[in-house]
Amino acid sequence: MRKSNFKEDSKYLLGKLGEQIAAKYYEEQNFRIVSRNWRWSNKGEIDVIAYNRDINLLVFCEVKTRKYGCLISGCYAVNTQKQSKIRTLAQVFILKNTQYSLSSVRFDVFDIVYDTESGIIEKNILENAF
Secondary structure, three states: OOOOOHHHHHHHHHHHHHHHHHHHHHHHOOOEEEEEEEEEOOOEEEEEEEEEOOOOEEEEEEEEEEEOOOOOOHHHHOOHHHHHHHHHHHHHHHHHOHHHOOOEEEEEEEEEEEOOOOOOEEEEEEOOOO
């Protein structure tokens, strides 16, 4: 059993908040959330997978949530190694979910800045990020 750590717990909750915000955004854009936190064994996780049937588009989204004042944008945290991992996970997801095999695919990065004191949120969506 994992020992509780306030800093780790608040980081986890901040990440979950960001994923909720991203999922809501996609739903507002006429996407259906296919999965959140989709995992393939111990190989990794995709934060949000969304599908728009009208345009036959499957989006794999990496969500980066930062506290206000963080010097590094979440978009910069998705380096080439992380991009490669997400691409591999996306391929496995499609192989396991063949109903999406003829869909167009897009990779987004959803960067969220949250001020824990005021609750102000800044959202930056980088579509076709890689």
